[in-house]
Amino acid sequence: MFGDLRRFDTGASPGLDWFRNWLDDILQEGGPADIRSVPRGSYPMINVGRTDEAVRVYVLAAGLGADDLEVSVQDNVLTLRGRRDALPARGEEGDRRPCFRRERFDGEFARSVALPEGLDVERAEARYHDGVFEIHLPKREELKPRRIEIQAA
Amino acid sequence: MNEVTRHEPQADVAARERRSLAMRPPVDIYEEDNALFVVADMPGVTRDGLSVEVDGNLLSIEGEMHIDMPEGIAATYAEAQAQRYARRFTLSHEIDTAAIEARLENGVLQLRLPKKEMHRSRRIEIRAA
Numbered sequence: 001m002f003g004d005l006r007r008f009d010t011g012a013s014p015g016l017d018w019f020r021n022w023l024d025d026i027l028q029e030g031g032p033a034d035i036r037s038v039p040r041g042s043y044p045m046i047n048v049g050r051t052d053e054a055v056r057v058y059v060l061a062a063g064l065g066a067d068d069l070e071v072s073v074q075d076n077v078l079t080l081r082g083r084r085d086a087l088p089a090r091g092e093e094g095d096r097r098p099c100f101r102r103e104r105f106d107g108e109f110a111r112s113v114a115l116p117e118g119l120d121v122e123r124a125e126a127r128y129h130d131g132v133f134e135i136h137l138p139k140r141e142e143l144k145p146r147r148i149e150i151q152a153a
Numbered sequence: 154m155n156e157v158t159r160h161e162p163q164a165d166v167a168a169r170e171r172r173s174l175a176m177r178p179p180v181d182i183y184e185e186d187n188a189l190f191v192v193a194d195m196p197g198v199t200r201d202g203l204s205v206e207v208d209g210n211l212l213s214i215e216g217e218m219h220i221d222m223p224e225g226i227a228a229t230y231a232e233a234q235a236q237r238y239a240r241r242f243t244l245s246h247e248i249d250t251a252a253i254e255a256r257l258e259n260g261v262l263q264l265r266l267p268k269k270e271m272h273r274s275r276r277i278e279i280r281a282a
Contacts, residue, residue: 048230062194062260103179131196131260
């Protein structure tokens with residue numbers, strides 16, 4: 001699923017169109033954006049995928065432990081809250097000297113994504129490993145795809 | 154370049170392309186008296202998927218995400234657009250490359266780049282005249 005995600009940016013030309021990718025990076029997209037979408041590099045990153053049985057939300061939140069993320073669903077909007085301190089308060093080896101780069105997110109965050117209709121939130125589960133939360137939201141029975149048998153007349 | 158790639162089977166090209174797509178992990182870099190520190194966010198990377206290499210004065214950090222994805226999943230929204238991370242830095246001469254230490258915890262890579270003994274900072278006493 002993660003491997004084929006470039007299609008979200010590059011549309012019909014999945015080729016090695018590095019120039020276009022580069023332009024996409026430096027220019028603002030012209031089209032309308034999802035109201036809850038965020039600029040690239042936001043923390044935590046969220047990917048949503050769908051199978052026949054469920055919707056899966058992957059939250060890429062490096063530095064959080066399993067208990068550090070608060071996940072809630074209300075009116076089909078999934079909200080994630082937490083706090084991530086980028087660096088420990090003080091150095092172990094004497095006074096801290098210059099910081100050359102501070103790119104990592106620091107502080108409290110709250111993010112929301114809209115979920116599709118028809119999920120059974122009561123049966124939702126979440127798992128965690130190595131900074132990634134996987135939230136599994138099963139679809140309600142009536143919304144799963146069904147095979148329709150064709151009977152001979 | 155087109156001349157060369159045209160003859161490759163399509164599947165190989167696709168596979169190589171996937172490999173070459175990598176996200177740039179955000180980093181914090183700071184310095185203390187005896188070492189430089191690099192902290193990089195690489196969620197989903199396990200110890201096995203991580204590679205930290207020094208070649209001459211070039212430091213390469215690469216990581217492969219290990220994420221459990223069910224068969225037939227289709228992405229509907231995606232902020233992370235690759236399954237790899239890669240970033241490179243050039244090191245300055247005072248770093249003792251043989252003594253670099255790496256730690257990976259909850260998807261955060263912490264590198265300690267110690268300085269060679271002779272380059273460590275010394276406090277200079279100022280004597281009264």
